[in-house]
Amino acid sequence: MTRRRFETRAIHDGQDPDPTTGAVVPPIYQTSTFQQSAPAEHKGYEYARTGNPTRTALEACLASLEEGQFGLAFASGMAAITATAYLLSPGDHAVLPDDVYGGTYRLFVRVLERYGIASSFVDMTDLTRVEAALTPKTRMVLTETPTNPYLKILDIAAISELAHARDALVVVDNTFASPYFQRPLSLGADLVVHSTTKYLGGHSDVVGGAVVINSKDIYQTLKFYQNAAGAVPSPFDCWLVLRGVRTLGIRMDRHAANAIAVAESLRDNPAVTRVFYPGFPEHPGHDIARKQMSGFGGMVSFVVRGGLESARRVASSTKIFILGESLGGVESLLDHPASMTHASLAGSSLQVDGGLIRLSVGIEHVHDLVDDLHQALAKVR
Numbered sequence: 001m002t003r004r005r006f007e008t009r010a011i012h013d014g015q016d017p018d019p020t021t022g023a024v025v026p027p028i029y030q031t032s033t034f035q036q037s038a039p040a041e042h043k044g045y046e047y048a049r050t051g052n053p054t055r056t057a058l059e060a061c062l063a064s065l066e067e068g069q070f071g072l073a074f075a076s077g078m079a080a081i082t083a084t085a086y087l088l089s090p091g092d093h094a095v096l097p098d099d100v101y102g103g104t105y106r107l108f109v110r111v112l113e114r115y116g117i118a119s120s121f122v123d124m125t126d127l128t129r130v131e132a133a134l135t136p137k138t139r140m141v142l143t144e145t146p147t148n149p150y151l152k153i154l155d156i157a158a159i160s161e162l163a164h165a166r167d168a169l170v171v172v173d174n175t176f177a178s179p180y181f182q183r184p185l186s187l188g189a190d191l192v193v194h195s196t197t198k199y200l201g202g203h204s205d206v207v208g209g210a211v212v213i214n215s216k217d218i219y220q221t222l223k224f225y226q227n228a229a230g231a232v233p234s235p236f237d238c239w240l241v242l243r244g245v246r247t248l249g250i251r252m253d254r255h256a257a258n259a260i261a262v263a264e265s266l267r268d269n270p271a272v273t274r275v276f277y278p279g280f281p282e283h284p285g286h287d288i289a290r291k292q293m294s295g296f297g298g299m300v301s302f303v304v305r306g307g308l309e310s311a312r313r314v315a316s317s318t319k320i321f322i323l324g325e326s327l328g329g330v331e332s333l334l335d336h337p338a339s340m341t342h343a344s345l346a347g348s349s350l351q352v353d354g355g356l357i358r359l360s361v362g363i364e365h366v367h368d369l370v371d372d373l374h375q376a377l378a379k380v381r
Ligand SMILES: *Cc1c(COP(=O)(O)O)cnc(C)c1O
Pocket: 076, 077, 078, 079, 101, 103, 144, 173, 175, 176, 194, 195, 196, 197, 198, 207, 208, 209
């Protein structure tokens, strides 16, 4: 039999009907402990930090969607990234993109550095810089593509090759693309991490994270850390993410179709000076995106003529796009990075353009979304 397709696996993998009741949807096993068959001989679930059937269902489904062998679910995306960072030891070095997710930057600089783990942040669109950053102590290259907020595209296969030549592990944060559009393990990565808070959950009603791995050794190590450190998701949160995952394919198709229409209409608006969308042929990462992604995602960024003041005006004038951080939900969100998600970069070399606006394009009717943006942009013309 041929391998089942993505949409089928999203609905069925890890989610067989409950063997005792026939429940079609895996139940929320709201219990902290499980009856054991006999002291010291028990093989099943024991204590819910260590394992819970609702979590097992989610972990199996996510592993399948990323075309990996093993999945592990966490209480947040940052908990998942922290767990992968436990693979590093004092004296080790990691290389990350200079525009990596802010929380990941904070973890490496403010927390891991205190434990003797050094890191370098480089522009990974330039492979010579990636290579130059690798040292004999580099044990991990953590990358993320498309990046935030400029939606740069990084070449996962090429970065993996450079890292593997130095025996460094490759971790890809696949939150922005989701496994529907991009599967890093098949491109050479060793681990995939997710904030399931975003597209996988998809409804802005849960915070969660996940890691998917092919290596059994790494899986067993991370499973040990998952239990040892204890940042596990609740059964209800696992159930919510799994509920979201079942519609991932149709949601991503609509997010991407709406994003391209929004991006194209913004390009024609005189109040907009630049639009960043990897689906545009003139986007510098377009060819790599075409090679490693099967769709360009639902995120669009653009620069408003007139800079900071104009952008703030637009950001407070939309009626459907909700001003807020996060992304990946069914509803459209608008972020002003310079004053919100990326405010902490002010004054640094990574400071973002004050006129930049980042959109998480939702799945509302595209005409309503386009109309909303243009009425807001009319305020600054
Ligand atoms: C949101 C996000 C995270 C962190 O995930 P949380 O669930 O908020 O902890 C990590 N990486 C990326 C790319 C994100 O967008």
